[in-house]
Amino acid sequence: MKTKSIKIGNQIIGSGFPIAIQTMWKSPLTKDIQPILLELKELNEIGADIVRFAVPDMDDAVILSDISKKSLIPLVADIHFDYKIALKCIEGGVHKIRINPGNIGSSWKVEEVIRAAIDMATPIRVGVNGGSLPSSLRNRTDLPEAMVEAAEMELNIFEKLNFKDVVFSLKSSDIDSTVMANQIFSKKYSYPLHLGVTEAGPLIPGIVKSSIALNKLIIAGIGDTIRVSLSDTMQNEVFAAREILKSSGKESQGVNIVSCPRCGRASFNTHEFLLSIEADLQKIKKNVSIAVMGCIVNGPGEARHADLGITGSGDNIVIFKKGEIVGKGDSSQAAAMFTKELEKI
Numbered sequence: 462m463k464t465k466s467i468k469i470g471n472q473i474i475g476s477g478f479p480i481a482i483q484t485m486w487k488s489p490l491t492k493d494i495q496p497i498l499l500e501l502k503e504l505n506e507i508g509a510d511i512v513r514f515a516v517p518d519m520d521d522a523v524i525l526s527d528i529s530k531k532s533l534i535p536l537v538a539d540i541h542f543d544y545k546i547a548l549k550c551i552e553g554g555v556h557k558i559r560i561n562p563g564n565i566g567s568s569w570k571v572e573e574v575i576r577a578a579i580d581m582a583t584p585i586r587v588g589v590n591g592g593s594l595p596s597s598l599r600n601r602t603d604l605p606e607a608m609v610e611a612a613e614m615e616l617n618i619f620e621k622l623n624f625k626d627v628v629f630s631l632k633s634s635d636i637d638s639t640v641m642a643n644q645i646f647s648k649k650y651s652y653p654l655h656l657g658v659t660e661a662g663p664l665i666p667g668i669v670k671s672s673i674a675l676n677k678l679i680i681a682g683i684g685d686t687i688r689v690s691l692s693d694t695m696q697n698e699v700f701a702a703r704e705i706l707k708s709s710g711k712e713s714q715g716v717n718i719v720s721c722p723r724c725g726r727a728s729f730n731t732h733e734f735l736l737s738i739e740a741d742l743q744k745i746k747k748n749v750s751i752a753v754m755g756c757i758v759n760g761p762g763e764a765r766h767a768d769l770g771i772t773g774s775g776d777n778i779v780i781f782k783k784g785e786i787v788g789k790g791d792s793s794q795a796a797a798m799f800t801k802e803l804e805k806i
Protein backbone atom coordinates (compact mmCIF):
# COMPACT_ATOMS: atom_id res chain seq x y z
CA MET A 462 0.00 0.00 0.00
CA LYS A 463 1.44 3.37 -0.98
CA THR A 464 1.48 5.60 2.08
CA LYS A 465 2.32 9.25 2.63
CA SER A 466 6.01 9.98 3.17
CA ILE A 467 7.10 11.42 6.49
CA LYS A 468 10.48 12.87 7.39
CA ILE A 469 11.93 11.90 10.75
CA GLY A 470 15.26 13.69 11.19
CA ASN A 471 17.42 12.48 8.29
CA GLN A 472 15.16 9.46 7.60
CA ILE A 473 12.11 9.25 5.35
CA ILE A 474 9.51 6.55 5.90
CA GLY A 475 6.42 5.71 3.85
CA SER A 476 5.71 6.15 0.15
CA GLY A 477 7.77 3.11 -0.90
CA PHE A 478 10.97 4.12 0.94
CA PRO A 479 12.85 1.14 2.46
CA ILE A 480 11.19 -0.15 5.63
CA ALA A 481 13.06 1.48 8.54
CA ILE A 482 14.24 -0.62 11.49
CA GLN A 483 13.63 0.65 15.00
CA THR A 484 14.63 -0.44 18.45
CA MET A 485 14.02 1.01 21.90
CA TRP A 486 16.63 2.11 24.44
CA LYS A 487 16.47 -0.26 27.41
CA SER A 488 17.93 1.66 30.33
CA PRO A 489 17.38 5.01 32.07
CA LEU A 490 18.87 8.10 30.44
CA THR A 491 22.03 9.49 32.04
CA LYS A 492 23.52 12.97 31.98
CA ASP A 493 26.76 11.50 30.59
CA ILE A 494 25.58 11.28 26.98
CA GLN A 495 28.84 10.27 25.25
CA PRO A 496 28.40 6.50 25.89
CA ILE A 497 24.80 6.80 24.63
CA LEU A 498 25.93 8.54 21.43
CA LEU A 499 28.57 5.86 20.88
CA GLU A 500 26.04 3.05 21.32
CA LEU A 501 23.61 4.79 18.96
CA LYS A 502 26.37 4.89 16.33
CA GLU A 503 27.05 1.17 16.85
CA LEU A 504 23.33 0.38 16.59
CA ASN A 505 23.21 2.31 13.33
CA GLU A 506 26.19 0.31 12.01
CA ILE A 507 24.33 -2.98 12.53
CA GLY A 508 21.14 -1.67 10.88
CA ALA A 509 19.06 0.43 13.30
CA ASP A 510 17.54 3.43 11.50
CA ILE A 511 15.57 5.01 14.36
CA VAL A 512 15.81 4.60 18.16
CA ARG A 513 13.05 5.36 20.65
CA PHE A 514 13.57 6.44 24.27
CA ALA A 515 11.14 6.41 27.18
CA VAL A 516 10.89 9.95 28.60
CA PRO A 517 9.23 9.69 32.02
CA ASP A 518 10.06 13.20 33.29
CA MET A 519 11.23 16.69 32.36
CA ASP A 520 14.89 16.00 33.23
CA ASP A 521 14.89 13.17 30.69
CA ALA A 522 13.24 15.44 28.11
CA VAL A 523 16.20 17.83 28.47
CA ILE A 524 18.75 15.00 28.20
CA LEU A 525 17.06 13.47 25.14
CA SER A 526 16.93 16.90 23.47
CA ASP A 527 20.66 17.22 24.02
CA ILE A 528 21.33 13.72 22.59
CA SER A 529 19.07 14.42 19.58
CA LYS A 530 21.23 17.38 18.55
CA LYS A 531 24.32 15.14 18.34
CA SER A 532 22.88 11.78 17.27
CA LEU A 533 23.65 10.40 13.80
CA ILE A 534 20.22 8.76 13.66
CA PRO A 535 16.73 10.08 14.42
CA LEU A 536 15.42 9.64 17.95
CA VAL A 537 11.85 9.29 19.20
CA ALA A 538 10.51 10.43 22.57
CA ASP A 539 8.02 7.94 24.02
CA ILE A 540 5.49 9.90 26.08
CA HIS A 541 2.89 8.50 28.45
CA PHE A 542 0.45 10.54 30.55
CA ASP A 543 2.12 13.98 30.66
CA TYR A 544 1.67 16.02 27.48
CA LYS A 545 3.98 18.71 28.87
CA ILE A 546 6.92 16.32 28.50
CA ALA A 547 6.02 15.99 24.82
CA LEU A 548 6.03 19.80 24.50
CA LYS A 549 9.48 19.95 26.11
CA CYS A 550 10.86 17.30 23.73
CA ILE A 551 9.43 19.06 20.68
CA GLU A 552 10.88 22.38 21.81
CA GLY A 553 14.23 20.63 22.38
CA GLY A 554 14.37 19.27 18.82
CA VAL A 555 13.71 15.56 19.43
CA HIS A 556 13.04 14.14 15.95
CA LYS A 557 9.69 12.46 16.62
CA ILE A 558 7.14 12.04 19.41
CA ARG A 559 5.14 8.93 20.23
CA ILE A 560 1.93 9.31 22.19
CA ASN A 561 -0.48 6.63 23.39
CA PRO A 562 -4.19 7.52 22.96
CA GLY A 563 -4.95 5.29 25.95
CA ASN A 564 -3.12 7.49 28.43
CA ILE A 565 -2.30 10.94 26.99
CA GLY A 566 -5.66 12.25 28.25
CA SER A 567 -8.10 14.91 26.98
CA SER A 568 -8.16 16.00 23.37
CA TRP A 569 -7.05 19.56 24.25
CA LYS A 570 -3.76 18.11 25.50
CA VAL A 571 -3.23 16.33 22.18
CA GLU A 572 -4.09 19.60 20.38
CA GLU A 573 -1.39 21.40 22.38
CA VAL A 574 1.14 18.77 21.32
CA ILE A 575 0.05 18.99 17.68
CA ARG A 576 0.33 22.80 17.62
CA ALA A 577 3.87 22.59 18.99
CA ALA A 578 4.69 19.86 16.45
CA ILE A 579 3.42 22.07 13.61
CA ASP A 580 5.71 24.91 14.74
CA MET A 581 8.77 22.64 14.85
CA ALA A 582 7.82 20.34 11.92
CA THR A 583 8.04 17.35 14.27
CA PRO A 584 6.27 14.16 13.23
CA ILE A 585 4.14 12.24 15.73
CA ARG A 586 3.36 8.56 16.07
CA VAL A 587 0.03 7.58 17.54
CA GLY A 588 0.86 4.26 19.17
CA VAL A 589 -2.31 2.28 19.84
CA ASN A 590 -1.72 -0.60 22.22
CA GLY A 591 -4.38 -3.33 22.50
CA GLY A 592 -3.66 -3.64 26.24
CA SER A 593 -4.16 0.06 27.05
CA LEU A 594 -7.05 1.28 24.93
CA PRO A 595 -8.99 4.43 25.90
CA SER A 596 -11.54 3.66 28.63
CA SER A 597 -14.52 3.86 26.22
CA LEU A 598 -13.09 0.93 24.22
CA ARG A 599 -11.64 -1.25 26.96
CA ASN A 600 -14.52 -3.71 27.23
CA ARG A 601 -14.81 -4.42 23.53
CA THR A 602 -14.45 -8.06 22.52
CA ASP A 603 -13.61 -7.18 18.89
CA LEU A 604 -10.08 -6.07 19.70
CA PRO A 605 -8.78 -5.31 16.13
CA GLU A 606 -11.78 -3.06 15.37
CA ALA A 607 -11.48 -1.38 18.79
CA MET A 608 -7.77 -0.69 18.13
CA VAL A 609 -8.64 0.93 14.80
CA GLU A 610 -11.33 3.04 16.50
CA ALA A 611 -8.76 4.20 19.08
CA ALA A 612 -6.53 5.31 16.21
CA GLU A 613 -9.46 7.06 14.51
CA MET A 614 -10.44 8.95 17.66
CA GLU A 615 -6.95 10.42 17.71
CA LEU A 616 -6.84 10.90 13.94
CA ASN A 617 -9.92 13.17 14.14
CA ILE A 618 -7.94 15.56 16.32
CA PHE A 619 -4.97 15.55 13.92
CA GLU A 620 -7.21 16.12 10.88
CA LYS A 621 -9.10 18.93 12.61
CA LEU A 622 -5.77 20.76 12.91
CA ASN A 623 -4.73 19.68 9.39
CA PHE A 624 -1.65 17.89 10.73
CA LYS A 625 -0.40 15.29 8.25
CA ASP A 626 2.97 14.18 9.64
CA VAL A 627 1.47 11.36 11.63
CA VAL A 628 2.41 7.68 11.77
CA PHE A 629 0.18 5.05 13.34
CA SER A 630 0.91 1.78 15.07
CA LEU A 631 -1.66 -0.77 16.14
CA LYS A 632 0.06 -3.32 18.32
CA SER A 633 -1.22 -6.16 20.44
CA SER A 634 0.58 -9.04 22.12
CA ASP A 635 -1.75 -11.27 20.09
CA ILE A 636 -0.59 -12.05 16.52
CA ASP A 637 -4.02 -12.21 14.87
CA SER A 638 -5.28 -8.98 16.46
CA THR A 639 -2.12 -7.15 15.39
CA VAL A 640 -2.41 -8.41 11.82
CA MET A 641 -6.14 -7.70 11.53
CA ALA A 642 -5.97 -4.22 13.04
CA ASN A 643 -3.22 -3.20 10.59
CA GLN A 644 -5.07 -4.74 7.65
CA ILE A 645 -8.26 -2.83 8.50
CA PHE A 646 -6.41 0.45 9.06
CA SER A 647 -4.33 0.24 5.87
CA LYS A 648 -7.46 -0.35 3.76
CA LYS A 649 -8.93 2.92 5.02
CA TYR A 650 -5.96 5.27 5.40
CA SER A 651 -2.67 6.10 3.72
CA TYR A 652 -0.81 7.19 6.85
CA PRO A 653 2.47 5.28 7.34
CA LEU A 654 2.31 2.27 9.64
CA HIS A 655 4.83 1.28 12.28
CA LEU A 656 4.53 -2.49 12.76
CA GLY A 657 5.22 -4.61 15.80
CA VAL A 658 3.85 -7.20 18.19
CA THR A 659 3.92 -5.63 21.62
CA GLU A 660 5.49 -7.43 24.58
CA ALA A 661 6.33 -10.30 22.24
CA GLY A 662 8.41 -12.10 24.88
CA PRO A 663 11.93 -13.47 25.27
CA LEU A 664 14.30 -14.02 22.35
CA ILE A 665 12.93 -17.13 20.64
CA PRO A 666 9.15 -16.79 21.29
CA GLY A 667 9.40 -13.07 20.59
CA ILE A 668 11.11 -13.56 17.24
CA VAL A 669 8.68 -16.31 16.21
CA LYS A 670 5.57 -14.23 17.06
CA SER A 671 6.99 -11.09 15.43
CA SER A 672 8.09 -12.98 12.32
CA ILE A 673 4.66 -14.52 11.76
CA ALA A 674 2.76 -11.26 12.24
CA LEU A 675 5.15 -8.93 10.43
CA ASN A 676 5.78 -11.26 7.48
CA LYS A 677 2.03 -11.53 6.81
CA LEU A 678 1.71 -7.76 6.71
CA ILE A 679 4.96 -6.99 4.89
CA ILE A 680 4.35 -9.41 2.03
CA ALA A 681 0.90 -7.79 1.64
CA GLY A 682 2.66 -4.44 1.22
CA ILE A 683 1.68 -3.13 4.66
CA GLY A 684 4.24 -1.44 6.92
CA ASP A 685 6.76 1.40 6.64
CA THR A 686 8.85 0.86 9.76
CA ILE A 687 9.18 -2.08 12.15
CA ARG A 688 10.28 -2.84 15.67
CA VAL A 689 10.75 -6.35 17.01
CA SER A 690 9.96 -6.02 20.71
CA LEU A 691 12.02 -8.54 22.71
CA SER A 692 12.92 -9.15 26.34
CA ASP A 693 16.48 -9.16 25.05
CA THR A 694 19.13 -6.75 23.78
CA MET A 695 18.59 -3.86 21.36
CA GLN A 696 21.17 -5.51 19.10
CA ASN A 697 19.09 -8.68 18.87
CA GLU A 698 15.95 -6.63 18.15
CA VAL A 699 17.82 -5.08 15.20
CA PHE A 700 19.23 -8.44 13.99
CA ALA A 701 15.75 -9.98 14.17
CA ALA A 702 14.15 -7.08 12.30
CA ARG A 703 16.77 -7.32 9.54
CA GLU A 704 16.22 -11.06 9.19
CA ILE A 705 12.44 -10.57 8.98
CA LEU A 706 12.91 -7.98 6.23
CA LYS A 707 15.38 -10.22 4.36
CA SER A 708 13.14 -13.28 4.64
CA SER A 709 10.16 -11.19 3.48
CA GLY A 710 12.11 -10.05 0.39
CA LYS A 711 12.40 -6.44 1.54
CA GLU A 712 16.13 -6.28 2.18
CA SER A 713 18.64 -7.84 -0.19
CA GLN A 714 21.70 -6.09 1.20
CA GLY A 715 23.81 -7.75 3.87
CA VAL A 716 25.10 -11.15 4.78
CA ASN A 717 23.11 -14.32 4.29
CA ILE A 718 24.45 -16.79 6.87
CA VAL A 719 24.20 -20.50 6.15
CA SER A 720 25.37 -22.59 9.07
CA CYS A 721 24.94 -26.23 9.96
CA PRO A 722 23.28 -27.19 13.24
CA ARG A 723 26.15 -29.67 14.02
CA CYS A 724 25.75 -33.40 14.51
CA GLY A 725 27.89 -36.29 15.75
CA ARG A 726 30.34 -35.68 12.89
CA ALA A 727 31.01 -32.07 13.90
CA SER A 728 34.64 -31.16 14.45
CA PHE A 729 34.27 -27.36 14.13
CA ASN A 730 32.34 -25.40 16.74
CA THR A 731 29.95 -23.52 14.45
CA HIS A 732 27.97 -22.02 17.36
CA GLU A 733 31.01 -20.49 19.04
CA PHE A 734 32.49 -19.22 15.77
CA LEU A 735 29.23 -17.57 14.71
CA LEU A 736 28.87 -15.84 18.07
CA SER A 737 32.41 -14.47 17.73
CA ILE A 738 31.82 -12.94 14.27
CA GLU A 739 28.06 -12.19 14.26
CA ALA A 740 28.31 -8.51 15.20
CA ASP A 741 30.95 -7.89 12.49
CA LEU A 742 28.86 -9.69 9.88
CA GLN A 743 25.85 -7.50 10.63
CA LYS A 744 27.86 -4.38 9.70
CA ILE A 745 28.41 -5.63 6.13
CA LYS A 746 26.09 -3.91 3.67
CA LYS A 747 27.14 -5.96 0.60
CA ASN A 748 25.12 -8.95 -0.55
CA VAL A 749 27.37 -11.86 0.57
CA SER A 750 26.65 -15.50 1.38
CA ILE A 751 28.63 -17.02 4.26
CA ALA A 752 28.78 -20.71 5.25
CA VAL A 753 29.92 -21.93 8.66
CA MET A 754 29.93 -25.73 8.60
CA GLY A 755 30.63 -28.33 11.28
CA CYS A 756 32.74 -30.83 9.35
CA ILE A 757 34.94 -31.26 6.32
CA VAL A 758 32.99 -34.36 5.21
CA ASN A 759 29.91 -32.45 4.13
CA GLY A 760 30.84 -28.82 4.77
CA PRO A 761 32.46 -27.41 1.60
CA GLY A 762 30.31 -29.60 -0.66
CA GLU A 763 26.96 -28.72 0.93
CA ALA A 764 27.93 -25.04 1.03
CA ARG A 765 29.48 -24.83 -2.44
CA HIS A 766 27.20 -21.91 -3.34
CA ALA A 767 28.64 -19.75 -0.52
CA ASP A 768 30.90 -16.82 -1.35
CA LEU A 769 32.99 -17.72 1.69
CA GLY A 770 32.94 -20.64 4.10
CA ILE A 771 34.84 -22.19 6.98
CA THR A 772 35.05 -25.64 8.57
CA GLY A 773 37.65 -28.18 9.70
CA SER A 774 39.08 -29.33 13.01
CA GLY A 775 41.94 -28.46 15.38
CA ASP A 776 45.04 -27.83 13.27
CA ASN A 777 43.19 -28.34 10.03
CA ILE A 778 40.79 -25.41 9.59
CA VAL A 779 39.90 -24.74 5.97
CA ILE A 780 38.51 -21.65 4.30
CA PHE A 781 36.64 -22.16 1.05
CA LYS A 782 35.10 -20.02 -1.67
CA LYS A 783 32.36 -21.49 -3.85
CA GLY A 784 33.39 -24.97 -2.55
CA GLU A 785 37.10 -24.55 -3.43
CA ILE A 786 39.59 -24.53 -0.54
CA VAL A 787 41.55 -21.25 -0.56
CA GLY A 788 43.27 -21.29 2.84
CA LYS A 789 44.33 -23.56 5.72
CA GLY A 790 45.45 -23.00 9.30
CA ASP A 791 44.83 -24.01 12.93
CA SER A 792 41.84 -23.10 15.08
CA SER A 793 43.62 -20.14 16.73
CA GLN A 794 43.88 -18.54 13.27
CA ALA A 795 40.31 -19.32 12.18
CA ALA A 796 38.70 -15.92 12.85
CA ALA A 797 41.66 -13.95 11.43
CA MET A 798 41.83 -16.08 8.24
CA PHE A 799 38.10 -15.80 7.72
CA THR A 800 38.00 -12.04 8.28
CA LYS A 801 40.94 -11.52 5.86
CA GLU A 802 39.14 -13.41 3.08
CA LEU A 803 35.89 -11.60 3.90
CA GLU A 804 37.61 -8.23 3.47
CA LYS A 805 38.79 -9.33 -0.01
CA ILE A 806 35.18 -10.02 -1.01
Ligand code: SF4
Pocket residue numbers: 721722723724725726727728754755756757758759760763
Ligand atom coordinates in the same frame (compact mmCIF):
# COMPACT_ATOMS: atom_id res chain seq x y z
S1 SF4 B 1 27.95 -30.30 7.95
FE1 SF4 B 1 28.85 -32.04 9.04
S2 SF4 B 1 28.60 -31.49 11.21
FE2 SF4 B 1 27.24 -30.15 10.08
S3 SF4 B 1 25.26 -31.24 10.16
FE3 SF4 B 1 26.29 -31.78 8.21
S4 SF4 B 1 27.37 -33.70 8.66
FE4 SF4 B 1 26.85 -32.76 10.65
